[in-house]
Structure formats: structure tokens, C-alpha cells
Amino acid sequence: VEERWEYPDNVGDCEDYALEKRKRLNQRGVPLGALSMTVARDANGGGHAVLTVVTDRGDFVLDNVEPRVLLWKEAELYFLKRQSQHDPNTWVSLVSG
Numbered sequence: 001v002e003e004r005w006e007y008p009d010n011v012g013d014c015e016d017y018a019l020e021k022r023k024r025l026n027q028r029g030v031p032l033g034a035l036s037m038t039v040a041r042d043a044n045g046g047g048h049a050v051l052t053v054v055t056d057r058g059d060f061v062l063d064n065v066e067p068r069v070l071l072w073k074e075a076e077l078y079f080l081k082r083q084s085q086h087d088p089n090t091w092v093s094l095v096s097g
Contacts, residue, residue, distance in 0.1 A: 015049035017064040022051050038082035038094075040075075050075070052082055 008016040022035045034054045042048040051062040052072060061075040084090040
């Protein structure tokens with residue numbers, strides 16, 4: 001089945017939950033420029049999506065499999081790319097080299 005990113009009804013996978021978190025935080029006043037969909041690899045090498053929240057205290061990761069809100073440097077993820085803060089239709093590589 002082809003992967004589809006959509007808002008969850010009752011259940012969903014990682015990107016669906018990240019989309020829902022972004023929507024709810026934006027509805028509560030957090031600007032979309034501070035909320036970036038982020039694609040990574042998890043500890044097992046599988047594809048994973050999280051929401052990154054950019055703040056004046058650092059970039060935090062909201063992950064549906066991690067109960068804690070962590071600074072991106074503390075998350076056990078290998079980050080690949082995330083939405084640009086300036087254009088949500090543009091993805092920025094996070095892989096060096």
C-alpha cells in the first residue's frame with residue numbers, strides 16, 4: 001500500500017500523528033514556521049516522522065513513540081530532512097556531506 005500522509009481519525013502512524021500535533025499546536029497559536037515535519041531513521045533503521053518545534057530554548061522533537069519531549073540532539077534518531085521554516089513546501093536536508 002502506498003504511504004499517505006493524512007490526519008488520523010482514531011489511529012494512524014507516525015507522520016499522521018505528527019501532522020495532527022502540528023495542526024493542534026498551530027490552532028493554539030504556535031506559528032507554522034516553528035513547526036516542521038521531520039523525517040528520520042529510528043534505532044532499527046526504519047523510516048520515521050516526527051514534529052520538530054523550534055523555540056528560543058532549542059529545537060524539540062515530538063515523537064509518538066517517545067513519551068518525553070526531547071531536544072533534537074537527545075532524540076535517538078538519525079535525522080534525514082525537515083520542512084523549511086521559510087517555505088513548508090520545501091524540504092531541507094539534515095544529512096551532512
